[in-house]
Amino acid sequence: MLSSVRAGARRLPRYAGKVQVVRPMATASSVFHNEPPKPAVQTAIPGPRSKAALEKLEKVFDTRSMNFVVDYDKCHGNYIVDHDGNVLLDAFAQIASIPLGYNNPRLLEIADSPQMKSAIVNRPAIGAFPSSEWADVLETGLLKAAPKGFSQVLTSMTGSDANELAFKAAFIWRRTQERDGAEFTPEELSSVMKNQEPGAPKYSILSFEGGFHGRLFGSLSTTRSKAIHKLDIPAFDWPAAPFPKLQYPLEDHAAANAAEEERCLAETERLLASWPQPVAALIVEPIQSEGGDNHASPAFFRRLREMTAARGVLMIVDEVQTGVGATGKFWAHEHWDLPTPPDMVTFSKKAQAAGFYYRDDALRPDKPYRQYNTWMGDPARALLFRGIHDEVARLGLVERTAEVGRYLYGKLEALAARHPGEVQNLRGRDRGTFIAFDSPRREQVLARAKAGGLNIGASGDRAIRLRPMLVFEEKHADILIDILETAIKQ
Amino acid sequence: MLSSVRAGARRLPRYAGKVQVVRPMATASSVFHNEPPKPAVQTAIPGPRSKAALEKLEKVFDTRSMNFVVDYDKCHGNYIVDHDGNVLLDAFAQIASIPLGYNNPRLLEIADSPQMKSAIVNRPAIGAFPSSEWADVLETGLLKAAPKGFSQVLTSMTGSDANELAFKAAFIWRRTQERDGAEFTPEELSSVMKNQEPGAPKYSILSFEGGFHGRLFGSLSTTRSKAIHKLDIPAFDWPAAPFPKLQYPLEDHAAANAAEEERCLAETERLLASWPQPVAALIVEPIQSEGGDNHASPAFFRRLREMTAARGVLMIVDEVQTGVGATGKFWAHEHWDLPTPPDMVTFSKKAQAAGFYYRDDALRPDKPYRQYNTWMGDPARALLFRGIHDEVARLGLVERTAEVGRYLYGKLEALAARHPGEVQNLRGRDRGTFIAFDSPRREQVLARAKAGGLNIGASGDRAIRLRPMLVFEEKHADILIDILETAIKQ
Numbered sequence: 001m002l003s004s005v006r007a008g009a010r011r012l013p014r015y016a017g018k019v020q021v022v023r024p025m026a027t028a029s030s031v032f033h034n035e036p037p038k039p040a041v042q043t044a045i046p047g048p049r050s051k052a053a054l055e056k057l058e059k060v061f062d063t064r065s066m067n068f069v070v071d072y073d074k075c076h077g078n079y080i081v082d083h084d085g086n087v088l089l090d091a092f093a094q095i096a097s098i099p100l101g102y103n104n105p106r107l108l109e110i111a112d113s114p115q116m117k118s119a120i121v122n123r124p125a126i127g128a129f130p131s132s133e134w135a136d137v138l139e140t141g142l143l144k145a146a147p148k149g150f151s152q153v154l155t156s157m158t159g160s161d162a163n164e165l166a167f168k169a170a171f172i173w174r175r176t177q178e179r180d181g182a183e184f185t186p187e188e189l190s191s192v193m194k195n196q197e198p199g200a201p202k203y204s205i206l207s208f209e210g211g212f213h214g215r216l217f218g219s220l221s222t223t224r225s226k227a228i229h230k231l232d233i234p235a236f237d238w239p240a241a242p243f244p245k246l247q248y249p250l251e252d253h254a255a256a257n258a259a260e261e262e263r264c265l266a267e268t269e270r271l272l273a274s275w276p277q278p279v280a281a282l283i284v285e286p287i288q289s290e291g292g293d294n295h296a297s298p299a300f301f302r303r304l305r306e307m308t309a310a311r312g313v314l315m316i317v318d319e320v321q322t323g324v325g326a327t328g329k330f331w332a333h334e335h336w337d338l339p340t341p342p343d344m345v346t347f348s349k350k351a352q353a354a355g356f357y358y359r360d361d362a363l364r365p366d367k368p369y370r371q372y373n374t375w376m377g378d379p380a381r382a383l384l385f386r387g388i389h390d391e392v393a394r395l396g397l398v399e400r401t402a403e404v405g406r407y408l409y410g411k412l413e414a415l416a417a418r419h420p421g422e423v424q425n426l427r428g429r430d431r432g433t434f435i436a437f438d439s440p441r442r443e444q445v446l447a448r449a450k451a452g453g454l455n456i457g458a459s460g461d462r463a464i465r466l467r468p469m470l471v472f473e474e475k476h477a478d479i480l481i482d483i484l485e486t487a488i489k490q
Numbered sequence: 491m492l493s494s495v496r497a498g499a500r501r502l503p504r505y506a507g508k509v510q511v512v513r514p515m516a517t518a519s520s521v522f523h524n525e526p527p528k529p530a531v532q533t534a535i536p537g538p539r540s541k542a543a544l545e546k547l548e549k550v551f552d553t554r555s556m557n558f559v560v561d562y563d564k565c566h567g568n569y570i571v572d573h574d575g576n577v578l579l580d581a582f583a584q585i586a587s588i589p590l591g592y593n594n595p596r597l598l599e600i601a602d603s604p605q606m607k608s609a610i611v612n613r614p615a616i617g618a619f620p621s622s623e624w625a626d627v628l629e630t631g632l633l634k635a636a637p638k639g640f641s642q643v644l645t646s647m648t649g650s651d652a653n654e655l656a657f658k659a660a661f662i663w664r665r666t667q668e669r670d671g672a673e674f675t676p677e678e679l680s681s682v683m684k685n686q687e688p689g690a691p692k693y694s695i696l697s698f699e700g701g702f703h704g705r706l707f708g709s710l711s712t713t714r715s716k717a718i719h720k721l722d723i724p725a726f727d728w729p730a731a732p733f734p735k736l737q738y739p740l741e742d743h744a745a746a747n748a749a750e751e752e753r754c755l756a757e758t759e760r761l762l763a764s765w766p767q768p769v770a771a772l773i774v775e776p777i778q779s780e781g782g783d784n785h786a787s788p789a790f791f792r793r794l795r796e797m798t799a800a801r802g803v804l805m806i807v808d809e810v811q812t813g814v815g816a817t818g819k820f821w822a823h824e825h826w827d828l829p830t831p832p833d834m835v836t837f838s839k840k841a842q843a844a845g846f847y848y849r850d851d852a853l854r855p856d857k858p859y860r861q862y863n864t865w866m867g868d869p870a871r872a873l874l875f876r877g878i879h880d881e882v883a884r885l886g887l888v889e890r891t892a893e894v895g896r897y898l899y900g901k902l903e904a905l906a907a908r909h910p911g912e913v914q915n916l917r918g919r920d921r922g923t924f925i926a927f928d929s930p931r932r933e934q935v936l937a938r939a940k941a942g943g944l945n946i947g948a949s950g951d952r953a954i955r956l957r958p959m960l961v962f963e964e965k966h967a968d969i970l971i972d973i974l975e976t977a978i979k980q
Contacts, residue, residue, distance in 0.1 A: 049622075057625035060633055060642050064858035065617045072612040072621050073604070083622040094615040095864045102612050111607040114563070120601040120874065122562040122592050123842065125584040127555045131562050132539075132573040135547035143550055152550050157647040160863065164706050168723055175722035189717045193699070195725035199717065203724055209683070215863050216654050217708030217726075227679045227689065228859050232665035233658055234693055234726060234767075235685035236707075277724075349864065352613065368554035369718050373650065373705050374585045374839065380870070384610065 029473055031395070032077035032101055038479060039079070039453020040087040047084030067455075075102030078469060078476050080455060088450065089479055092457040096289070096321050096467035099350040099388050100397075104471075110387040119380040126155070126376040137379065141386025142353060145324075147331045149341040150357035152364075155377025159320030159348030160214025163283065165371060166344045166356045167205050167218050170281035170314045172365045175201060204236065204277040206268070206313075208243040210291030210460070213283055213318050222283055225291035225460070239275045241268040243288060244296045248425040261300045268304070272311050281314035281343070286332035287428075289321040292460020293436030295427055298336040305338050314343040316356075324350035325392055325470050328402030328432030335431070350470075353378065353385040397470040398432075405432035408466070408477040412437065415485055422488045433472055436465040448487035454480055519963055521885070522567035522591055528969060529569070529943020530577040537574030557945075565592030568959060568966050570945060578940065579969055582947040586779070586811050586957035589840040589878050590887075594961075600877040609870040616645070616866040627869065631876025632843060635814075637821045639831040640847035642854075645867025649810030649838030650704025653773065655861060656834045656846045657695050657708050660771035660804045662855045665691060694726065694767040696758070696803075698733040700781035700950070703773055703808055712773055715781040715950070729765045731758040733778060734786045738915040751790045758794070762801055771804035771833070776822035777918075779811040782950020783926030785917055788826040795828050804833040806846075814840035815882055815960045818892030818922030825921070840960075842878065843871040887960040888922075895922035898956070898967040902927065905975055912978040923962055926955040938977035944970060 029035060046054065050069040057063050074081035078101060080090040090098075100107060110116055115133070124131055131137075142153050154169070156162045185198070192199025207213060207222035214220065215229060221236040223229055242264045247253035272279050284304060288294035308315040322332035324347070329335055333342060341359060348354035355377060365371055392398060409429050416423035421440065428435035439445050442462055449456055459465040468476065519525060536544065540559040547553050564571035568591060570580040580588075590597060600606055605623070614621055621627075632643050644659070646652045675688075682689025697703060697712035704710065705719060711726040713719055732754045737743035762769050774794060778784035798805040812822035814837070819825055823832060831849060838844035845867060855861055882888060899919055906913035911930065918925035929935050932952050939946055949955040958966065 053622050053625060057620065057628075060625065060628050061620075062617075062644070062854050062858070062861070063620075065862055066620060067618050069622045069624075070614065070619050072608050072614065075612060080619070094613065094619060097613065097615065097864055103608070104611060107611040108607055111610040112602075116610070117598055117601040118562050118593070120606070120870070121594055121597040122565060123584065123587065124560065124562065125587065127552075128557050129560050129570070129584060130547065130551075130553075130556060132543050132559045134559075135543060135550065138547075138550050154552070158651070158863070158865065161648070161651065161706060167707070171724065172722045184717070184721060188721060192717050192720045192725075193714055194730070195711055195720075195727055199721055200723060200725040216651060216706050217657070217711070218706060221685055221707070224683055227674070227682050228857065229862075230682045230685075231674060231678060231689055231860070232662045233690060234661065235682075235690040236724060236726075237685055240684070364552050367718065368552070370721070371552070372555055372719075373648070374587055375648065380610070 029077060029471060029475070031105060031471065035077035035101075036079045036087050039089050039483070041451060041453045042086060043084045045082060045084075045086055045450050047082065047086065050083045053083055072102065077101040078472055086453070088453050088455040089476060089483070090455045091466050091468040091472070091480055092455050093467050093469045095349070095457065096326070097349040098469050099324055099352070100391055101469050101471040104391070106391050107384065107387055110383060113383070116380060116383055119383060123375065124379065125374050126379070127372050131379060134379065137382050137386060141382055141389060142355070145330065145351070145385065145389040146357050147334065147341065147345050150345060150359045152358050153355050154358070154371060155353065155355040155382065157375070157378060158214070158354050159318070159346065160216045160219045162320065162346040162348055162354045162356050163213045163222070163316070163318060164216055164218045166283070166316045166346055167281065168371060169344065169356070169358065169363045169365070170205070170316070171201070171203055172370055173314065173363055174203060174278070174280040176366050202277045203280045204238040204275060206239045206241060206271060206275070206279045206282045208284055208288070209240050210243045210288045210294050211283070211285055212288070212290035225288075237277060239271040239279065241271050243294055244300060246295060248427055257297070261296060265300065265303050265307070269307055272307065272313055279313050281316050282308050283316040283318055285318045286322045286327070286335070287431065287434060289465065290459055292463045293427060293465050294460070301333070301336045302338055305340065305342065309340065316344045316346060317342040318346050320346055320348045322434065323347045324388070325398045325401055326350070326432050326467065327434045328398065328405050328430065330392070330398050332431070332434075350388070351385045352388065353381040392470060401432040401470050401472070404473055404477060405435065406430070407474050408433055408480070409435055411477060411481045415481060419485070419488050433466060433468045436463045438462045439464045445484075445487050448490050449483055452483040452486055454483040454487075519567060519961060519965070521595060521961065525567035525591075526569045526577050529579050529973070531941060531943045532576060533574045535572060535574075535576055535940050537572065537576065540573045543573055562592065567591040568962055576943070578943050578945045579966060579973070580945045581956050581958040581962070581970055582945050583957050583959045585839075585947065586816070587839040587842075588959050589814055589842070590881055591959050591961040594881070596881050597874065597877055600873060603873070606870060606873055609873060613865065614869065615864050616869070617862050621869060624869065627872050627876060631872055631879060632845070635820065635841075635875065635879040636847050637823065637831065637835050640835060640849045642848050643845050644848070644861060645843065645845040645872065647865070647868060648704070648844050649808075649836065650706045650709045652810065652836040652838055652844045652846050653703045653712070653806070653808060654706055654708045656773070656806045656836050657771065658861060659834065659846070659848065659853045659855070660695070660806070661691070661693055662860055663804065663853055664693060664768070664770040666856050692767045693770045694728040694765060696729045696731060696761060696765070696769045696772045698774055698778070699730050700733045700778045700784050701773070701775055702778070702780035715778070727767060729761040729769065731761050733784055734790060736785060738917055747787070751786060755790065755793050755797070759797055762797065762803055769803050771806050772798050773806040773808055775808045776812045776817070776825070777921065777924060779955065780949055782953045783917060783955050784950070791823070791826045792828055795830065795832065799830065806834045806836065807832040808836050810836055810838045812924065813837045814878070815888045815891055816840070816922050816957065817924045818888065818895050818920065820882070820888050822921070822924075840878070841875045843868065843875040882960060891922040891960050891962070894963055894967060895925065896920070897964050898923055898970070899925055901967060901971045905971060909975070909978050923956060923958045926953045928952045929954045935974075935977050938980050939973055942973040942976055944973040
């Protein structure tokens with residue numbers, strides 16, 4: 001934690017996680033009066049109209065990664081409608097980034113507000129000419145949604161640049177402490193313009209094997225999920241620690257899993273102590289998502305917090321995919337019961353806005369313009385995040401997602417019992433709907449599920465990851481299981 | 491250019507710049523019926539209400555770089571209105587990023603359209619599930635606005651990440667050619683996961699001293715404008731060539747300036763030939779903006795094009811600040827009469843959307859998912875850019891800006907003649923309103939101009955840069971000159 005490098009460190013109270021108020025209410029699907037009752041697939045996917053649209057698009061934009069083409073105006077709630085009129089239950093949700101269902105009526109109201117229109121046409125350079133509403137938008141939105149203990153934010157545009165801004169904060173913090181009040185030296189000022197030490201120090205960020213933190217040059221240097229993301233791109237010489245490879249079901253492998261976590265912790269400690277480029281911060285996902293839905297125990301993360309605090313290394317928790325409710329807590333790291341909060345928490349995706357939270361003035365650079373750019377985020381998306389957070393609170397969607405997740409997990413356990421060779425290493429118990437399993441014939445299962453009206457995603461080498469929205473309910477879970485079982489049995 | 495490394499390079503026709511159709515019409519200010527007639531300043535800036543708002547904001551967001559707080563709903567056209575009711579003529583325009591005036595009525599219509607609202611609440615992962623309208627939005631917007639010869643685009647979020655995507659395209663292109671059809675080797679696949687060669691090659695991007703290309707880790711490694719942007723941030727060991735330091739007025743220093751450009755070209759060539767980390771691409775701004783409004787001749791840029799083409803190095807033109815009309819061409823590089831277009835052109839700011847244009851299929855990676863991320867741009871901003879481009883064409887704003895720029899430049903020349911010690915090195919003749927000069931007492935002049943009702947910006951160590959919007963007219967130029975002269979004389 002921040003204060004450890006300095007003498008006279010102030011102590012922070014034990015962190016007990018964010019308190020969630022449970023409100024009894026109607027089901028969330030009451031919001032979507034026109035949500036389809038079930039999937040309906042009439043053509044191959046992509047069908048002829050989707051294919052024609054992709055052919056046209058291919059001339060000006062690379063389409064090789066595209067699944068199908070969507071008529072977004074026809075999508076409602078949990079259902080996505082493709083350009084051929086096929087209706088699919090969407091448990092992928094734009095790579096886990098749609099929070100409250102397609103064409104959510106409350107969010108459409110916000111999109112129709114005068115504030116939103118002004119934010120779109122009068123986009124400010126926030127760092128120079130903020131709107132008179134900016135403090136209010138932050139306080140009633142991004143900061144109201146902040147993890148407990150976090151009182152400040154730096155806004156950005158995507159998860160990838162949010163992580164890079166957090167890295168920059170860590171490097172500046174570290175060197176500022178080492179400088180101990182001294183001004184920049186002439187040598188620093190000249191060497192940095194040549195990208196050389198000491199002005200551009202060879203410091204590092206530690207990440208974990210299998211982790212994904214974005215694809216810009218700094219964030220990609222911490223991403224370790226798949227080679228295809230990284231090949232041919234220059235990278236910084238930064239360390240990667242092993243992330244636990246747990247065996248499932250957890251209750252049958254408690255001792256082996258504990259030993260595996262100890263092995264990873266010991267190697268992390270060794271890297272922090274010995275990496276030639278001093279480690280300014282460690283970054284970790286609560287659940288490695290792109291890397292294959294890899295979990296670790298709360299105790300593992302508590303140990304990371306203790307280890308980084310003891311060494312004066314900052315701890316950045318990347319909640320870009322796990323944040324905003326899907327794990328059954330608003331922020332996934334609330335599951336850990338940490339002794340002190342992380343130093344920074346990054347967010348994007350379902351928040352629609354992006355940035356990092358911090359809790360200590362020491363993470364503001366000592367001088368202005370060190371963390372600065374033209375736009376510094378997007379007020380339009382900050383308005384949207386405020387509306388998302390309000391709606392999540394109003395409908396109790398975090399608690400609902402925890403409930404629905406338990407229901408879905410139970411159904412998947414039963415499915416795995418019926419088809420043990422097809423549903424392996426089920427994981428995500430008590431993590432809301434943030435559930436995954438391994439599938440030996442994954443590509444076939446995904447294709448058949450899609451043909452059956454279920455859009456789901458993959459992660460890692462063989463995982464199927466479920467990333468439904470926060471308005472996903474028991475009735476949707478039933479449909480998902482039915483389609484999945486049919487796909488598996490084919 | 492692309493084909494030079496390969497045998498059998500196809501030849502491209504000589505590039506004559508984009509043809510602009512001049513349309514006779516009413517003045518652009520007829521669009522803003524409620525634009526204030528002149529500035530009106532009642533309080534110090536920031537005034538008491540702005541200060542109170544900044545104090546509140548400071549608790550949750552770093553405010554040290556902020557000028558004043560704005561009531562955007564009260565701003566119209568070229569005038570910005572602060573939270574104390576002060577009305578200023580805005581010739582800075584949110585760091586050159588507002589194209590068509592505050593609360594532009596046509597853009598407000600677009601913000602109010604069903605398409606925009608859908609784009610806001612149903613934000614797609616474009617690379618996986620594009621909207622059925624995406625091809626049309628690109629073809630009638632971003633690509634209609636593209637520089638001549640550019641038929642493809644990769645969208646992003648900001649100028650900084652647009653440049654990084656262009657760098658990645660260059661690195662992948664280079665290594666793919668060297669690989670010559672072979673698959674990735676096991677050594678590449680394993681080394682890249684450790685951020686090591688050969689999978690993560692030590693290749694480089696050449697930029698110019700004084701250049702600014704963004705502040706993420708890759709783009710910051712090419713930024714060479716100010717130390718404060720770079721200090722304490724690790725950087726890649728990439729080369730920087732000198733950028734010409736021209737003497738003004740140009741007509742009095744033709745021989746010295748030509749020699750200076752030759753010196754810089756020779757050093758660029760030497761770096762391209764000798765830098766230990768092979769140079770995949772060169773990136774250059776048409777006018778170095780953040781670095782102090784540094785110009786070079788069209789001949790200089792033609793030579794860069796020839797040099798890079800001959801060496802199989804890609805040429806990226808960073809039009810983030812110069813693009814979208816302010817120089818009197820839609821794209822500033824149209825002033826150069828290049829023998830062949832650049833390989834990539836990056837854009838953001840006044841386009842509101844961001845990304846890079848390219849013209850050759852070879853800049854699409856050989857495999858999908860190599861240039862990929864969750865959102866891959868923002869359809870909401872692509873809709874806005876389409877509206878901006880349509881409005882620029884409808885009102886002939888590029889041609890108008892060229893005219894107004896000539897008028898403004900003439901006025902500044904006269905001002906410099908009256909106050910030769912205060913207005914030095916005037917530059918930007920025939921570059922629309924993209925004009926700057928050096929001011930020995932810059933901070934005082936800027937403060938007095940602001941007190942007089944004129945918001946203008948600084949760049950480099952001593953430049954004042956004018957970055958009015960495309961709806962800036964002769965009458966606004968008159969007001970600007972009056973306030974500036976008063977500020978200078980004080």
